[in-house]
Amino acid sequence: MNAGKYVLDVGEIDLHRMTLLGDIYKPYTTLFIEHNGLRGGMHVADVGCGPGNMSLWFADQVGTSGSVTAIDSSSEQLNILKSRLQSKNITHVLPKKLDVYELSKHFNQQFDVVYCRFFLIHLQEPVKAIYQLKKILKPNGRLIIAELDNYTWYSYPENSYLQRDIDLLCQLAKRRGIDLSIGKKLYAHFKALQLNDININIAQPVLMEKEHREYMIFKIQTWGKKYLEHQLINQNEFEELLNNFKALALNEEYLLLGARMFQIAGTN
Numbered sequence: 001m002n003a004g005k006y007v008l009d010v011g012e013i014d015l016h017r018m019t020l021l022g023d024i025y026k027p028y029t030t031l032f033i034e035h036n037g038l039r040g041g042m043h044v045a046d047v048g049c050g051p052g053n054m055s056l057w058f059a060d061q062v063g064t065s066g067s068v069t070a071i072d073s074s075s076e077q078l079n080i081l082k083s084r085l086q087s088k089n090i091t092h093v094l095p096k097k098l099d100v101y102e103l104s105k106h107f108n109q110q111f112d113v114v115y116c117r118f119f120l121i122h123l124q125e126p127v128k129a130i131y132q133l134k135k136i137l138k139p140n141g142r143l144i145i146a147e148l149d150n151y152t153w154y155s156y157p158e159n160s161y162l163q164r165d166i167d168l169l170c171q172l173a174k175r176r177g178i179d180l181s182i183g184k185k186l187y188a189h190f191k192a193l194q195l196n197d198i199n200i201n202i203a204q205p206v207l208m209e210k211e212h213r214e215y216m217i218f219k220i221q222t223w224g225k226k227y228l229e230h231q232l233i234n235q236n237e238f239e240e241l242l243n244n245f246k247a248l249a250l251n252e253e254y255l256l257l258g259a260r261m262f263q264i265a266g267t268n
């Protein structure tokens with residue numbers, strides 16, 4: 001990767017968390033894409049595909065007359081996708097190991113839909129990346145992006161540990177030069193890139209199911225490890241955060257909201 005290492009874990013270790021997060025947001029993401037022109041036979045690029053949760057969904061939608069190019073800079077993520085494809089006997093998903101900043105060196109204007117989700121927040125140059133995404137779209141192709149505003153996880157009654165986590169996320173983002181609330185800025189970026197027919201949806205899921213509430217535990221385990229690595233907290237504070245996130249997830253008296261997700265689509 002040419003601009004900073006991906007901050008979270010990759011591979012099997014993060015698969016469950018990633019799948020759970022995808023599951024929480026899936027009803028909103030799939031509906032939005034369906035309403036933004038995805039059709040059978042199309043050629044889709046899923047950029048920053050991770051273990052390929054969305055690539056597999058796209059594969060179903062476009063069918064074998066179409067294709068899904070699943071792009072990620074991590075071989076570990078792509079290896080998980082490859083074994084999932086093998087076990088399902090899917091041949092129209094093409095995994096490609098590439099850095100987003102290099103996309104236009106490898107692809108021409110060839111995709112009907114270029115998609116990314118939960119991806120730009122990890123990059124140090126997200127605007128440069130969006131520019132690359134646009135460059136590989138066909139004329140009239142549709143760019144579709146879904147990103148969270150990670151500072152909007154919420155509980156009522158309010159909880160000081162959740163607030164502490166948000167403060168720590170802010171500090172980590174500053175240290176790493178990443179933007180964990182890029183979702184709300186996407187409209188401005190789409191306008192600057194002169195994309196047309198812009199469509200936006202904002203969703204904030206309520207975490208009702210036990211499994212979805214338990215995402216909070218995986219979230220603090222994953223990001224908490226990074227707070228430790230960057231010495232933003234010590235081991236005792238990590239344990240305290242973890243225990244209180246467990247209590248928050250399991251206590252059904254708390255209304256828990258996932259972070260606000262901004263979805264945007266625009267035509268090239």
Ligand SMILES: C[S@@+](CC[C@H](N)C(=O)[O-])C[C@H]1O[C@@H](n2cnc3c(N)ncnc32)[C@H](O)[C@@H]1O
Nearest residue numbers: 006048049050053072073074077099100117118
């Ligand atoms: C949170 S995961 C994305 C998950 C996936 N989009 C989904 O919706 O399930 C972020 C992915 O971005 C990849 N990544 C990070 N920096 C990248 C870069 N510069 N170019 C391509 N992929 C990158 C990571 O390897 C990781 O798999």
